[in-house]
Structures are given as structure tokens and as C-alpha cells.
Amino acid sequence: MEPLSAIEAFVRSAELGSFSAAARKLVLTPAAVSKSVARLEDSLGVRLFHRTTRKLKLTEAGEHLFADVAGSLHTLQEALTRVSSQRLEPTGTLKLSLAPAFGREYVLPVLKPYREACPRVLPEWHFENRQVDLIAEGYDVAVGAGLELSAGLVARELARIHIIAVSSKEYLKKHGTPKTPEELAHHQVIAFRSPRTGKPRVWTMRNRDGTEALVDPKPAILLSELDAMAAAVRGGMGVALLPTSQVLAALERGTAVRVLPEWYADGGPLLVYFSSQ
Template sequence: MEPLNHLQSFVQSAESGSFSAAARRLGLTPAAVSKNVARLETRLGVRLFQRSTRRLTLTEGGERFLGQIGGALATLQDAVAGLSKDDGQPAGTLKVSMGQAFGREHVLPMMGDFLARYPSILPDWHFDNQQVDLVGEGFDAAIGGGIELSPGVVARELARIHVVAVAAPSYLAGRALPAQPAELAQLDALLRRSSPTGRLRSWTLQHASGDQTTVELPRPRAIFNDPEAIAHAALMGLGVAMLPMPFVERGLCSGELVRLLPEWHFDAGAVWLYYPSKKLLPAKTRVFIDFVLERFRSERFAQRMQVT
């Protein structure tokens, strides 16, 4: 195994783009960092950087090696840091990815209790609706959906998410409530445009009996590419929206939103807790996983996200 300082010099140089910046982070001289990287290249028999007077650029082999060791190096560093603590408490930087609106509404409120229980852990939470490479980008965990289950990634289901039709009481005042999904086409619709394809998303609903129907897309009142924006527009009384329960639960509970067609919904799939599968999972990651699972379970999150 390569000396830890050689690997640290490589990773920091790759992330910062220069030996000088890496040296400042590591408390070394640029010459020492350069020498560590050179020794690592010699040992591996692969050139990791293309060097110029202005900047370092990873070679193809360097990019591949960085992806392979980034998360593993963080785990080693955390393990060393953890062993050096006398109290034995989980410690280190906890890098987690989560959706923007979902993270703010359902995960961020947990942070206070989590930090009170584990004060030596530093949350480094990334609120992003884009999928991440859990292992390659060095994340300790991720919360969301659709992450590819590459080798070494574990997924724990937090809840099935139902999509429902909602509108504000101010919009519904003086209007007849729809009795069938087809009647939604007569109302002002707040539609969502798919970010990957640019197409308008259709409205599909399933009855409690199992029958399923797709609503002919009504004339839109407004179009958004963000479900949180659609939820705000619905709260403003601008029209009817089809939204996942995480975005409308608070409005439904407060009465600011009304659910239409209560016997109809759509199953949008699950929200998952992802983490790298390791025999020696860092303590900081293990306690975070256990904390989230216990909190979502105690708050009956899965039951609240399903309407039937």
C-alpha cells in the first residue's frame, strides 16, 4: 500500500490544481508535495498529471485513479482521526448529497439533534437535484432517488412517494370540484417541464381499486421545471398541480392546500438512503444512517407519504 502522505499529496493536488495550493492545505512545501506525487507515479508506473507552468491537469490514468481512491482515502483519514480521539466518539467530515427541497424540508431539521448527539462530526451537506457518483465523488451517503446501484453501493428505502392533485382554497372558490381525473383538464394547470427532455410531464393517476388513467394535458396556466416552484404557485392560488407528497404535505395539513380526487394518486417510486458498502463503515457514516432511519421511522414518514 502506498504511504498515506503520497496519496494525500496526489488528491489535494488534483482537487486544487497545483502543488502550491495542495502544500498550503497539507502544511508542506510545494517541493515536498511534488516529490510525493513523483514517487507515487514511479511506484504506479503511470503519469498522473500533465504539468505546465500554470496548472496541473490530470491524465486519463490520473482521473481514473482519483475516482478509485477518493472515497477510500477519506475513510482512511477519518479512521486515523477517530483513533486519535480519547473519547472514541464518531468524528470527521460527513459528506452527504440530497435533493434541494427534500433536504431542506425533511433532512435539515434533523441536524440540530444529530449534532447534539455527535458534536465531533462536521456535516458537509450538498443540496443538489443532480445525481451524484456516490463512490467516485467521495460521498459518505446520499438521500434521494434514481442513483445507480453500482458495485459497492447499498440502498435502504425510506418511503414510497405518492403524487396527488392539489389546489388552494382560494383557487377552488366558486368552482365545481372534479369528480373524475378527466375533469382536471377543465381547470388551470401548473405543469412541470422535464429537465432532461424538455417535455411537459403527463398527469397519470391510479384509483384505489387499481385502475389507471392518463389525463389529457390541460391548457397550462404556468410551466415550471421545479416541483418546489409549482408548490409555491399552487399555494398562491394560481391553479391545480400534481405534486409528490413531500412538497405538499405541510400545505395539506395546514389547510393551505386541498387534495382533489382523494381516491386517486400516482406512485412515483421510492426515496432511498444510499451509502457505500464497506466491511468497516466509518463510525460517522454508520451513526448517520442509523439516525436517519430511526428518525424517519419514529416520525412515520413512510406512512405520511402514502395517501391510501
């Protein structure tokens, strides 16, 4: 999952046909928009635009991404403002439940503009890895995956969870860099223990050509918490498959490195839940 600012820069550039036009729309500089799109391309490992001196044209990968995200770009912001739309001057508490990594990287950046627009609203945001009862616990909005959709709740897909392979420079220097998903069988794999099955999570990785590879190596380390897996990666303990949101900051700081950049796994939908009332 990529930062909302980078996705918005990509969508506006695709809609308007140039970084300059997108920059005017977003009240940014063309260089800032271009840099955001370049970071998004680096993170995904694909080119999204054919660049010319006059106009941008989407690549095939860019067309697929645009079709997937353009319509849902503002879904989260609409959900945040839905609870206050019936008042001219919103007041009260906005109680959210957010997965920690996703909340830190993607939702927290929208808090400042939200506070500026709704200064009398108290944000009460819970960063937690658990299933919440939205109505019984008094939450206005929850963002996550796999919540039970009980009566009175509505769910909207926000994005797909993007799973990538990551390691550290220290580990790769000592053990080498895997070139294919099959080579992960020869590496120290930090695996996620599924809370449902009690077994290591198995992933199907894909590349942009549509080729699939089942990743089910014998784990060297088995952990039940994503933050712990990310910490183990940063500590040079091996290779792990993790959501982009979980390792985005480490990738930007250089404390983690993406491996198999042409490959990814689909972690399913990331959903925003709210009351139907």
C-alpha cells in the same frame, strides 16, 4: 411521502396494538401519537386503523402500508450512522446530498438527535436538485431517485414517492373542485416538464379500489422545477400533481389544499445511496 415521526407512530401503534403502548415506546403522550396517526390518515385520504376502546386493528389500507414501511423505517438512520459506526467516538464530517423538499421535511428533523448522539461530527448537508457523483465529490450519503449506480455504491429503497393533486382555496373557489381525474382536463393544470423528454410529465393515478386513470391534460403552465410548481399552486394559478414532501408544509398551513383525496400516483422509489465500503 409522509413525515418520519408520523410513520413511526403508525408502525409502533400497529406493532403494539394501542396508542398508549406506542406512546410509551416513543416517550410521547398517547394523544400525540393518536394525532400523528390521524394526520397521516388525513394526508393519505384513507383510514389505517379500526379503533375500539380496547385495541387497534389495521384496515386493509393499513395492512398494505405497514407491509411497505415497517421494514424500512430505520433505513435512513442506519445509513446516517453507518459512516461513524467503526469509531467509539465519531468525528469528522458527514456530507449528505438531499433533494430540498424531502430534506427539509423529513431529514432535517433527525439532525438534532443525531447531533446529540455524535457531537463531534460536523453535518455538511447539501440541499440540491442535481445528480451527484457520490465518490468523486466526497459524499457519504445521498437520498434521491435515479442516481446512476456506479461501482462501489449500494442503494436501498427508503419509501415510495407519493404524488398527490393540490390546488389553493382561491383557485377552487373561482373554478370549482374536480371530482375525478378526468375533470382535470377542464382545469388550469400546472405541469412538470420532464428534463429527459422535454414534454409534460404524464401520471397514472390510482384509488384504493385499484381503479386507474391516466392524467395527461393540456397544461396551462409548464414548469421545470418542483419548488416553482408549488409556489404557483400557492399563488392560486391552478392544480398540480406534486410529491407530498413538496407541499406538506403548505397543506399544514392551509396555503394549499389536496384535491381528489381518494387518488394518488406512484412516483417511484426514493433511494438512499452510500458506499459499499
